[in-house]
Amino acid sequence: MSTDKRIEPRTLKGFRDYPPATMLPRERLMETARRVYRSYGFSPIDTPALEYLEILTGKGSDETDRQLYRFQDHGERWVALRFDLTVPLARFAAQHIAELGTPFKRYHIAPVWRGENTQRGRYREFVQCDFDTIGTRAAAADIETALVIHDLFQALGFRDFAIRVNHRQVLNGLLERIGLGEQSTNVLRALDKLRKIGPEKVAEEMIATAGATRPQAEQVLKFAAVSGTNDEVLAQLGPLVAGSQRGEEGVARLAEIIAAVRGAGVAEERLAVDVSIARGLDYYTGVVFETFLGQLPGIGSVCSGGRYDNLAGLYTSQELPGIGASLGLDRLLAAMEELGLLEKVATPAPVFIPYFAADRLVDYLRLAAALRAAGMNVEVYPEARKLGQQLKYADKRGCRVALVQGEDELAAGQCQIKDLTSGQSQSVSLGDGFAEVVAAVQRLLTIGAQT
Amino acid sequence: MSTDKRIEPRTLKGFRDYPPATMLPRERLMETARRVYRSYGFSPIDTPALEYLEILTGKGSDETDRQLYRFQDHGERWVALRFDLTVPLARFAAQHIAELGTPFKRYHIAPVWRGENTQRGRYREFVQCDFDTIGTRAAAADIETALVIHDLFQALGFRDFAIRVNHRQVLNGLLERIGLGEQSTNVLRALDKLRKIGPEKVAEEMIATAGATRPQAEQVLKFAAVSGTNDEVLAQLGPLVAGSQRGEEGVARLAEIIAAVRGAGVAEERLAVDVSIARGLDYYTGVVFETFLGQLPGIGSVCSGGRYDNLAGLYTSQELPGIGASLGLDRLLAAMEELGLLEKVATPAPVFIPYFAADRLVDYLRLAAALRAAGMNVEVYPEARKLGQQLKYADKRGCRVALVQGEDELAAGQCQIKDLTSGQSQSVSLGDGFAEVVAAVQRLLTIGAQT
Incomplete structure (x- = not known):
């Protein structure tokens, strides 16, 4: 053109x-x-x-x-x-x-x-x-x-x-x-x-x-x-x-x-x-x-x-x-x-999954599917870029939680749950069917919604 | 005009x-x-x-x-x-x-x-x-x-x-x-x-x-x-x-x-x-x-x-x-x-409350409010007409349950739950806060949704 x-x-x-x-x-x-x-x-x-x-x-x-x-x-x-x-x-x-x-x-x-x-x-x-x-x-x-x-x-x-x-x-x-x-x-x-x-x-x-x-x-x-x-x-x-x-x-x-x-x-x-x-x-x-x-x-x-x-x-x-x-x-x-009654967000997804380890996309997709099945909206970043860049993207849009899984976390069967508001992180076991991660994220989002 | x-x-x-x-x-x-x-x-x-x-x-x-x-x-x-x-x-x-x-x-x-x-x-x-x-x-x-x-x-x-x-x-x-x-x-x-x-x-x-x-x-x-x-x-x-x-x-x-x-x-x-x-x-x-x-x-x-x-x-x-x-x-x-995947209904409200006893509108409104608080959509007919005429209206629109309360039911603290599909009725106590009615209607609607 x-x-x-x-x-x-x-x-x-x-x-x-x-x-x-x-x-x-x-x-x-x-x-x-x-x-x-x-x-x-x-x-x-x-x-x-x-x-x-x-x-x-x-x-x-x-x-x-x-x-x-x-x-x-x-x-x-x-x-x-x-x-x-x-x-x-x-x-x-x-x-x-x-x-x-x-x-x-x-x-x-x-x-x-x-x-x-x-x-x-x-x-x-x-x-x-x-x-x-x-x-x-x-x-x-x-x-x-x-x-x-x-x-x-x-x-x-x-x-x-x-x-x-x-x-x-x-x-x-x-x-x-x-x-x-x-x-x-x-x-x-x-x-x-x-x-x-x-x-x-x-x-x-x-x-x-x-x-x-x-x-x-x-x-x-x-x-x-x-x-x-x-x-x-x-x-x-x-x-x-x-x-x-x-x-x-x-x-x-x-x-x-x-x-x-x-x-x-x-x-x-x-x-x-x-x-x-x-x-x-x-x-x-x-x-x-x-x-x-x-x-x-x-x-x-x-x-x-x-x-x-x-x-x-x-x-x-x-x-x-x-x-x-x-x-x-x-x-x-x-x-x-x-009146300040409107949330300042530009995404319907409070949960963000950075694409960290280039060959582990399927792992991120599976985690996202488990969270969606529990009724949560989840965005997976489409490209394996630097984590900082991806978190900046999530922050700009107003996501509230990032689930970080690098090679180390994946090898250990762990997921780092990062509260994007407070900056605090916790490590949670991926376990069987992600039940523990799902529960922890739900807890974080509920607390966030009440404050 | x-x-x-x-x-x-x-x-x-x-x-x-x-x-x-x-x-x-x-x-x-x-x-x-x-x-x-x-x-x-x-x-x-x-x-x-x-x-x-x-x-x-x-x-x-x-x-x-x-x-x-x-x-x-x-x-x-x-x-x-x-x-x-x-x-x-x-x-x-x-x-x-x-x-x-x-x-x-x-x-x-x-x-x-x-x-x-x-x-x-x-x-x-x-x-x-x-x-x-x-x-x-x-x-x-x-x-x-x-x-x-x-x-x-x-x-x-x-x-x-x-x-x-x-x-x-x-x-x-x-x-x-x-x-x-x-x-x-x-x-x-x-x-x-x-x-x-x-x-x-x-x-x-x-x-x-x-x-x-x-x-x-x-x-x-x-x-x-x-x-x-x-x-x-x-x-x-x-x-x-x-x-x-x-x-x-x-x-x-x-x-x-x-x-x-x-x-x-x-x-x-x-x-x-x-x-x-x-x-x-x-x-x-x-x-x-x-x-x-x-x-x-x-x-x-x-x-x-x-x-x-x-x-x-x-x-x-x-x-x-x-x-x-x-x-x-x-x-x-x-x-x-x-493929027959569409329900044939013309109302979002499966629950219908006929307006039966002319001076008891507030009772009907209270029952409707209790059902709405439990997440159900409820229509109250606006005029105290003959019951048959009101049920015909409900049936034409595709309502599934009618909650009939005439003077007798109201005096007895009862409500007649009429399944509009089967034609069967059951009498349920209004009780305190309508808990029994709410539960019975929820049960009926769930069964209906599965068949």
Whole structure:
């Protein structure tokens, strides 16, 4: 291949590569999400990255329409890359739900594409991790959604997080009572910015965009500021929505969710009724969730969702109510990195076997096979180089244990187990079937994992 | 949402949805591949679905160029969807290898897109599962590639498969000796079709496209027909390539691989030297692999790969030799379906809890939580409907056990464990912490998994 034809290797603007050190924690996160979703009976689905353009346009906002990667395919069909996993779910459900039956619980972990402005450090390709229960209005599905989010963050190793829950009809009930029922979309859109811009700016926006009076805006803000324990908040909400059927139903649903989640054994502080949670999307009609990390509240919600009345109305006459939520994978990874929750390794293999004695490769392969059979990931260096060079390679990647066998060790039926963190070594007999080595390495890795 | 705006829900021509029944085995396969790749220290990477067009054109064949999904993005940059994972690996390596260091072992499981003719039942989006070791020419990397393929098929549950191995230089050595050294590309391209079109047609093609004489073509075919045990084949190859340095080196490398894989404990019949394996790609320069299923040889190779001299020559002056292979996910799934190796289920949850007594949801949630804590996947039906209707739902999805608790059972502190396969029921005490139920369900699921 001649030099004059050489092409500069670069990733497309707005896109990025994931080398091992960032891909390993991403995979761990996705695996944890899959495991938790499955533990509740959510099934995986996948849909094509490309859809007919008409399936995707007009489903999100003008902004998502503008951001669509759209083009004509080989058959001159107008197509586009999906910009989320909800619109494909709606199309999928309209097409297959008769055969699949309801309730239908699915998860979908897959990349989506948006031609966004990259100046804010955003990328044009990112992975969404969604789960939804469709075809039921039951409170049990709302409750389960909260439990899934709870179990997910527990499984990810967070000990300080809170799921904040609200109900659209509680807000709507209040707005009805104070004469803002018709302006709810603009009021909620303003209210959704409360954490970001503060109460005074929210009031100004309500007056400007929703035509609220100053007293009305203040009532909304007073309402959003209701606080206390869940029972206290629910007790205060009752009178505030009294007389509005929607509001009363919303409060009753919230009370049902709180009681069941409590009954299922979840600590009280993990799920909190928060009347200020509005979520910007018009889409939601019932309960809404956001999830915040205690140590990093400023990064915003890392898992959000809610209940909707009609998922697939654009594609089918069948009404499909449902509830779902989405884990913000990239935001969560950034948070975990900031909190030091990510191991700094670039290999899935904690165990490293240097290739020391040039004609003893088979001995190294056998030892590696024994460790793999015990469930450990093991890398054997492919070339018989200087030991120091090989250990440097292992250290750079973050291996934790090296099993050194030179001619002397092999002749003596021994193996030197070197802890790459402490630098300490111990000699262990290879024995019959490597049982002693396997046990010693397992011990070392377990101790390492606990510190 | 008004009816007049309704859009027909359909997948794009050449693309398909994966509902749970097909996505579950796909995920299982991908998870197994990840687990085996990691057990050898291969690390995950990911690269963008979209690349600059110039990165992708001219890297495969005229056919892949034609099949590229290409368009201009929002910044009027010409871009295209990747058609494989090897070209992105080359670009990635050229960009990052200085920082990552060699040897570099990566796996990459991700979708690729080709605007292929769909008439042959091919799809335009499919997942590739590649693993590669780059930056080394060592025999140990060739040997490890064979071991990874072996472990992968063992882990997938195949008991009858064979990895067929050959070496490009062995073929080239022979071609040199019989005066076809300059025509090797066309000769190997013809030879690669041996299984499909038979020896006579291959001979005709060699004569037509490589300008071989009839005796030359017959010598190639005689060479490709060398058979016997690995030791017998290697013994026959020696004299046939004698005098050609490349040929001799190729035979020596094959002998080294066979000896080490045997030494590592792999059954002899799993890896067979097969001189007829040529692989169509010009790209390969050393050892080449194909993998066949004993019960379905006709479907062709389900895992193929080989050694190359220079991965990223189009993007960098650094020479990056390597070896890799790719699991044919969709072909393998089709094979597993044909062999009845796929469970017919549409849920990851074998355990089903009907929602029977309307006000006892919390009891069902607690039981489910106890089973999940023991590692089981459990679905709780979200609505208190008739038991028969709920069990029909569970049965349709392929759940195996239902835990029935009506008012009577709950009052008596009992749970009815219903085996959905046999229809048999047993009553078990709920006890303290559900230990007895958990153990009984685990027992039932283990028995089910063994039959």
